[in-house]
Amino acid sequence: MKILVLGAGVVGTAAAYYLAKDGHEVTVIERHEAAARGTSQSNAGLVSPGDATAWASPAALKTFLRALWNHDLGIKVRLRLDPYFYTWSLRFLRECTVKRLRANTDIKLRLALHSRECINQLSEDTGIQYDERKKGILYFFRSQKSLDTGTDNYRYLGEHGLPIEIVGRERLVELEPGLAGVKEKIAGGVYSPIDQTGDSK
Template sequence: MKVVVLGAGVVGTAAAYYLASDGHEVTVVDRHSRAGRGTSQSNAGLVSPGDATAWASPAAFRTFLQALWNHDLGIKVRLRFDPYFLAWSLRFVRQCTVARLRANSKVKLRLALYSRHCINALSVDTGIHYDERKKGILYFFRSQKSLDTGTDNYRYLAEHGLPIEIIDRDRLIELEPGLAAAKEKIAGGVYSPIDQTGDSSHFVEKLAVYAAENLGVRFLYGTTVEGLDIEGDRVRAVVTSSGPVAAGAVVIAMGPESGLLGRRYGVDLPVYPVKGYTATVPLEDENEGPTMGGVDEDQRIAYSRLGNRLRLASTAEFTGFDRTFQPRDFAAMFKTGKELFPGAFDEKKAELWAGLRPMMPSSVPVIGQARYKNLYLDTGHGHVGWTMACGSGKFLADLVAGRKTEIDPQGLVYRN
């Protein structure tokens, strides 16, 4: 079957790989000049089942309200007239209960654990490497109070299959000597040994090349999706800036733009863009800096070691589709980075970036058939698209093939 995948980010490219591996004739359409130039270009670098806790929670609701006037928080809300954001916010608020937090986190964890298995199997099968490190990830807290309250969500994930170790500062420094200079600033944390790190941009670029050369996937770069040609209950073709592309099936994997396209055709897809910022900086000495990924939970700063580079990431900013940034947007990130790893990097050498995460109110991505018999979704992965991409792609390929999925589909399969 001819399958057209809309979007060549890590989610769309992974879906194309698995669909082509099933024998489908796959075409990928993307407006950028090569794969992984949108949301997948830069992120925290964490492949992190340990970060499977849903965003929507009673605590997040309070922070969300505070962010309306306090712009010094990790979450920033820029008030503006945006009916779509208002509708999204109301749905988000409905997810901010303990019951929904638990249910959504359980679904995210199931997919994240599966996806970690898929990416590692894919790496073995294709020989693709992407500055990966499989040493685990540390989630740490600066005060005993935040440690005591912050570990509750991790304990819940542990009850549902995530191996973790609750650690004090001595054990933390034993695991990550790179944090020795900041030891007195840290109370303790959570160590997730199966988590890992890697460069999503390197991964998706190499996977696109592999899929094209070995599986016959056709990539139409520099091509804008203008709409869908629909007849009855099926999509006949994708209308693009380069002309129509005939399709036996279409997969929407356009990241934050997915909702814009979907709602034009009656698909209830509440994906909203949430801006995040990253800085990638060379290490002055490769013996300095972290040896694994980590998250400073109190400062809401994540980091990873990518070869001889340090990646810093922070902020969830609700500002529509604005991708612009100013040097001041990275000030808190660099301040924290210098506290944790003094002397490890020179911020003047940093490559700065801002991109949009495709966020669902529930934090759970949507995968599967939507409204039309041959229209599929693989989108809404939020801040863990890199973590969930391969599992989502394999899950989608099973749905398209009519096979039983390898994991429980409950809570994942799209319902319009």
């Protein structure tokens, strides 16, 4: 079959790769002069099922509302006269219940674990290197409150197939000695040993 893929970000190029591998005749069209000039060019480079907790949650609802007037938060919300913005916001807000958080997290976790296998296989099959490091990711929290909420979410991931270790300060420093000097400012953390990192550029 002849297939046209619009957009040469990570999703478009990976889709084209798998379609071509299945024997289809694939053309990728990109509006920029080269591939990966959009979001894919400078993300954090985390291949992290440990990040599978869905963003839409009761906590995100509060952050979303605070972000309307506080522009120093990690998430910025600017009101605009754009109907798409309002329909998207309503859809997002509808997902901010505990029930939807759990359902969306289940889906994200399955997808993240599958994607991690795919990227490793793809890298092995094609020889594409991306400065990958397969040493896990350590997530740490500065306050007891954020640690309690964070560990609740990670425990949920742990119960649904992600190997995780909840770590106290001493273990944290054992895993990352660079934190020794600031360990008193950290309440604790979570270690996700199968998470990976790399360079998206």
